[in-house]
Amino acid sequence: MISIQVKLISYPKETDLIAKMAAAICYSGGHDYEEIRKDAESKPAEYLSTIVKNGHLSILEHNVYVFYISGLSRVASHQLVRKRIASYSQQSQRYVDAKNFRAVIPDTIKESQFLELYNKKLEDCSNLYQQMVDGGIPKEDARFILPGATTTQLMVSMNAHALVDFFVQRLCVRSQWEIRQLAVAMLEEAQKVSPLIFKDLGAYCDFYGYCPENDKSCGRIKTLKELLNNDK
Ligand SMILES: Cc1cc2nc3c(=O)[nH]c(=O)nc-3n(C[C@H](O)[C@H](O)[C@H](O)COP(=O)(O)OP(=O)(O)OC[C@H]3O[C@@H](n4cnc5c(N)ncnc54)[C@H](O)[C@@H]3O)c2cc1C
Structure with a gap:
């Protein structure tokens, strides 16, 4: 973990x-x-x-x-x-050998039917990385197979x-x-x-008292646009 x-x-x-x-x-x-x-x-x-x-x-x-x-x-x-x-x-x-890389597993995946497949693909990446490095591929190139989950x-x-x-x-x-x-x-x-x-x-809204996200706002606190419109 x-x-x-x-x-x-x-x-x-x-x-x-x-x-x-x-x-x-x-x-x-x-x-x-x-x-x-x-x-x-x-x-x-x-x-x-x-x-x-x-x-x-x-x-x-x-x-x-x-x-x-x-x-x-x-x-x-x-x-x-x-x-x-x-x-x-x-x-x-480029310089650090990633043969034993560790990987983050998001909770959504941990709790899903994809966990087993996810772990299998991580293992596949690790195996291919090792094979490539052992086969003379420079680490700087072998790393292209490393997943974004790598810590x-x-x-x-x-x-x-x-x-x-x-x-x-x-x-x-x-x-x-x-x-x-x-x-x-x-x-x-x-x-x-x-x-x-x-x-x-805290978050921007807690600190500044309004949300800068406008249409992407979570709705918890008024956006600047809403505040300005209310003032009209
Ligand atoms: C919710 C969210 C979603 C994001 N999504 C994306 C995304 O999809 N794609 C993506 O590429 N990035 C994304 N980012 C990253 C975002 O664009 C910023 O690069 C990052 O948050 C750093 O913020 P910053 O530029 O304010 O900070 P810093 O880089 O530390 O800069 C601090 C301040 O210095 C000034 N500054 C720095 N560089 C320049 C410059 N070149 N010209 C003028 N002023 C400058 C600005 O005032 C800036 O606010 C996201 C960030 C957040 C929070």
Whole structure:
């Protein structure tokens, strides 16, 4: 049974305070480091969440979080790396032998009559991969037979602004289930070390109060179009 493993392996000290200090530099009128720090420390918890909710997200860019991720399918990692404001190191299928590759099985397939056939096809892919590599086909070519279900490992670094943008997109109930699972796990890790910054994080609609999806909306919260029409 493959499950996603997400571990926050590096983050700055006092992430919430760094963000509050960035905000204090913008708004407080303090003259030096001590004054800015004191001002930031004196602010209540809501200070940060209000600024974040107001969209002043650049104050979060001084905090960088490094995640180790494994057990994620190539299908989901392909979605993850579309987020360009981030740094990635991903396991190579050119250099790493995939003879014993692991694969994700979606629940819909696990609970269906296709499970046996699915597993058989995975085994076929694995066997053909092995035969090809043993027969002198370079790994970079043999890998073309590997399925999208193949698991991968990555190290991902994102600043807190990029993480907010990633979370609001990928925590949406209409997001694909595996990238959503990843986003949930990353949020849980981030909340442990930055409870104030990530306190109110959820899907776009939870965070911003409306749904940007318009005709693709799940209907739980009004779309921007609906809100604007109601105002007429
Ligand atoms: C529900 C959903 C469905 C999706 N479906 C598809 C799909 O079918 N096909 C597909 O290809 N992708 C799809 N994506 C991926 C999506 O298009 C984005 O590539 C991905 O979510 C990263 O978001 P981003 O561009 O905001 O973030 P980042 O890449 O981190 O960029 C952050 C911000 O920087 C700015 N930016 C970055 N690059 C540029 C640029 N070149 N020019 C101008 N501004 C830039 C933008 O303001 C952007 O919001 C989907 C994403 C979601 C959430």
